[in-house]
Amino acid sequence: MKTLIVALSSLSIFASAEEGFTPLFNGKDFTGWEQHSGKAEYRVEDGAVVGKTVAGTGNSFMCTTKEYRDFVLEFEFKVAKDMNSGVQFRSQFYKTDTEIEIDGKKKKFPADRVHGYQYEIDPSPRAYTGGIYDEARRGWLKDLKDNAAAQKAFKQDDWNSARIECKGDSIKTWINGVAAAELKDGLTRKGVVALQVHGIGKGKNPGEEIRWRNIRIKELK
Secondary structure (H helix, E strand, C coil): CHHHHHHHHHHHHHHHHHHCCEECCCCCCCCCEEEEECCCEEEEECCEEEEECCCCCCCEEEEECCCECCEEEEEEEEECCCCCEEEEEEEEECCCCEEEEECCEEEEECCCCEEEEEEEECCCCCCCCCCEEEECCCEEEECCCCCHHHHHHCCCCCCEEEEEEEECCEEEEEECCEEEEEEECCCCCCEEEEEEECCCCCCCCCCCEEEEEEEEEEECC
């Protein structure tokens, strides 16, 4: 029996290597990750990253310490129905307090604020999960209002699979195998991957949770 288990484990390892994917999360701790921006709570439980909303803090991000340029990123997530979240990619964080101009308007952001492309996780009735949002910069780049198939693909109270492909200025997303968003945008070509817990406003109770697991990446040449 021990020999069989070892053999199966080896096959799994070799299969992963052949596919070219590398795990971003080891299932045990936050080695290779660091938190930026807000003070939401993150923990590791049952091989998954769990993010929990906290009152009185802004958007929070658990970020990879490594940056990635061209890649395929895959992960699974399960989110509370009253929560908003997302996964950043090709994202950065401001080193100092920064003022930028967006659509003719100047906006100020504090040091450590994460910004950049985001795979939206949106269990609300508008159902934009899989859309592409530009966090702390330009806002929506591609929502799902014209993609009914992707809007219906999200599964509440269950695990969902997500896929992001970035190569050059091409960005594509999927939700549970259904094509969600596609665009060409070259503003940022390299950055971190980050797990977002959205800040909550007045009237909302803290303690809502999202879980991510099987986070893996394949870098493209």
